[in-house]
Amino acid sequence: MVRTTSFFVCQSCGAQTKKFFGRCSSCGDWNSLIEQSAQSIDGRLRRNSVDFDQEPRSIKSMPMASLKENPLLRLGSGYQEFDRVLGSGLVPGSLVLLGGDPGIGKSTLLLQSATAMAISRSVLYVSAEESAQQVKLRWNRLKGAETNLHLLAETDLENVLKELESLRPEVAIVDSIQALHDAELSSAPGSVAQVRECAAALQRLAKKLSIAMILVGHVTKEGLLAGPKVLEHLVDAVLTFEGDRFASHRLLRAVKNRFGATNELGVFEMQGRGLSEVINPSKLFLSGTSAAGIATIVACEGTRALLVDVQALVSSTSYPSPRRTATGVGTNRLHQILAVLEKHMGFPLSRYDCYLAVAGGLEVEEPASDLGIAAAIVSSFKDVSLPKGTVLIGELGLGGQLRPVGQISQRLQEAERLGFNRAVVPRGSGLESIGFLKSIELIQVVNINEAIIMSLEVDK
Incomplete structure (x- = not known):
């Protein structure tokens, strides 16, 4: 006997329920359940249709080691x-x-x-x-x-x-x-x-x-x-x-x-x-100008290294609590870097508004951009431009120390190819064995104080 039943399906997560609720119990969305009808066969007929006296079908599985390896062919998309x-x-x-x-x-x-x-x-x-x-x-x-x-x-x-x-x-x-x-x-x-x-x-x-x-x-x-x-x-x-x-x-x-x-x-x-x-996507994310509050980082997206300009603006606030706005970088990372600069370098950034943006609308999530973000903030705060042709690579720790990052050789190769002649990197990045860099000067630093001084070439 065939009977018509109805159930409710969440349009957000696909969860099903027999009763209507204003809020989905799986994903928590409101007013997302929609009623649908379906025909189902009586359960007794379904169970009776199975013949347990039949012999089991032959097993189709095989040992993993006996499977043949077929080459993975790919079709080019034209781009x-x-x-x-x-x-x-x-x-x-x-x-x-x-x-x-x-x-x-x-x-x-x-x-x-x-x-x-x-x-x-x-x-x-x-x-x-x-x-x-x-x-x-x-x-x-x-x-x-x-x-x-x-x-x-x-x-x-x-x-x-x-x-x-x-x-x-x-x-x-x-x-x-x-x-x-x-x-x-x-x-x-x-x-x-x-x-x-x-x-x-x-x-x-x-x-x-x-x-x-x-x-x-x-x-x-x-x-x-x-x-x-x-x-x-x-x-x-x-x-x-x-x-x-x-x-x-x-x-x-x-x-x-x-x-x-x-x-x-x-x-x-x-x-x-x-x-x-x-x-050459780096041309989209480089401004080619030198101004206060602009620093150049090297972000890695898979097997590709991209040189990107990070822009920062630090200005005195007129509100009880300063504003923090970040585009292309997580706001929590911006708060963390500001706290490290204030704690270990003595900059009173808690009394200033800070606006941060990555050029071109690129989303930068890797911690290798921490040093460039910090340098851009200090550059805007001091109103001093970074030397032209300088890239900054490094992860910033809460204690003010700089940690090495991965794919450092690939990052430096891309910076050298685009004509940059200075690179500020953490000490201990394993650069002693790199002999292919000819026109780029490596400046190895230990902490954020040394990095900012060497980057801006001014006292804090």
């Missing part, structure tokens, strides 16, 4: 920056989820990549949000070439699966997963059930036909990927496309990657004809 983040390219049979703010350039990036890949292989572009004419207008604006690129403007999941089985492309792009609709489900497109079932069906087909598939996902107002969290666990890689909409550059990061590193960074620049790769 070096895209391949860098993916880990040298797309893997056949894998699912990649690309998320980003509306209008950031996700569809532009994927349409350009699909056009480049379609020169040598078959590619299917599924447009579930825009009509075929809208995609063609963008393709013409991007100066698309005559390639083997197929376009399908469809929102029905069944039709998309049929087209994939019929065409059997090497690469498929679905823009976007929230716009697909499974007719067998009663919920609206974009709901938790629709997103989960559509992604699972696409994953099964991609694994079966060895199709490298890219899914475009929406983000919430908090900047997180919309839909159930299980979607991120379902795919093989999760990429985020970010950047300031008022700036020209865009950053592509990997949050999850089963076939590569998750700390790689790809840099693109939005131009009139679409997105172009930035081979």
